Amino acid sequence: MSRTVLITGATSGFGKECAKIFAKNGDKVIATGRRSEKLKELKDELKDFDLLTLCFDVSDKEAVLENIAFLPSEYKDIDILINSAGLALGIGLSPEALIDDWEQMIDTNIKGLLYITKAVLPIMIERKTGYIFNLGSIAGRWPYQGGNVYGATKAFVEQFSYNLRTDLRGTNIRVSNIEPGSARTEFSDVRFKGDKDKADKVYEGYKPLVAVDIANLIFTLANLPSHVNVNSLEVMPTAQTWAGLHIEK
Ligand code: NDP
Numbered sequence: 512m513s514r515t516v517l518i519t520g521a522t523s524g525f526g527k528e529c530a531k532i533f534a535k536n537g538d539k540v541i542a543t544g545r546r547s548e549k550l551k552e553l554k555d556e557l558k559d560f561d562l563l564t565l566c567f568d569v570s571d572k573e574a575v576l577e578n579i580a581f582l583p584s585e586y587k588d589i590d591i592l593i594n595s596a597g598l599a600l601g602i603g604l605s606p607e608a609l610i611d612d613w614e615q616m617i618d619t620n621i622k623g624l625l626y627i628t629k630a631v632l633p634i635m636i637e638r639k640t641g642y643i644f645n646l647g648s649i650a651g652r653w654p655y656q657g658g659n660v661y662g663a664t665k666a667f668v669e670q671f672s673y674n675l676r677t678d679l680r681g682t683n684i685r686v687s688n689i690e691p692g693s694a695r696t697e698f699s700d701v702r703f704k705g706d707k708d709k710a711d712k713v714y715e716g717y718k719p720l721v722a723v724d725i726a727n728l729i730f731t732l733a734n735l736p737s738h739v740n741v742n743s744l745e746v747m748p749t750a751q752t753w754a755g756l757h758i759e760k
Pocket residue numbers: 519520521522523524525526543544545546549567568569570594595596597598599619623646647648649690691692693694695696697698699701722
């Protein structure tokens with residue numbers, strides 16, 4: 512049976528590949544992002560499938576509430592929410608990092624995810640069904656130099672996912688925190704503010720994850736029987752492992 516799937520961050524990376532896989536498998540997709548030209552490209556690419564595009568910034572609370580409140584009736588019954596909108600900005604150590612970058616990461620990765628989730632929850636609760644996927648990160652679990660606020664926002668996403676799931680006891684709503692490792696999307700282009708050489712270097716010499724790897728996993732989880740809840744899923748490229756603890760001598 513066709514489901515309605517709301518995806519933030521659907522103009523690129525994991526969100527975009529999720530839009531494609533769900534739409535191509537017969538689900539109704541609501542694809543959102545800030546870049547209208549990218550949403551149009553996606554609409555053209557998926558013209559034979561059921562796709563609604565909405566252009567808004569997840570960190571704009573009023574815009575989020577308005578867009579969800581005024582969904583066309585045929586897209587109102589959201590079954591699945593994929594919170595993929597998010598970003599890292601900069602990789603400077605805390606003393607050098609820019610406070611504006613920190614604020615934008617908090618506004619997007621934390622507050623934006625909360626606004627959308629809060630707007631969609633009543634729909635799922637009323638219908639006693641729903642599945643929320645939050646894009647956390649290995650950076651929320653494992654510290655690295657320069658990860659400072661980005662990693663902290665993803666640690667928030669992890670703990671919020673567990674707390675949300677606990678609050679939703681008895682509602683039949685599932686919550687999964689997806690924690691990918693290094694994946695070649697626009698992520699590093701954004702982190703390095705358009706410096707393509709620096710972004711490309713992150714992925715040199717090994718095979719990183721690609722967006723479709725994560726989209727396939729999310730699609731698989733979304734098709735598990737409704738009594739199965741995967742709380743968290745940490746996924747790395749095979750080439751990526753932990754750096755170990757450091758002792759300054
Ligand atoms: P991309 O940069 O490819 O995609 C990010 C998406 O987020 C874009 O569609 C962008 O759309 C959207 N976005 C960013 N800010 C906002 C905003 N304020 N309002 C609405 N949409 C916004 O990155 P990924 O697909 O790789 O990242 C998706 C999620 O996965 C992020 O939360 C990221 O932190 C996380 N992640 C990424 C990993 C990686 O290595 N790639 C690993 C682990 C987690 P637009 O610019 O059009 O608004």
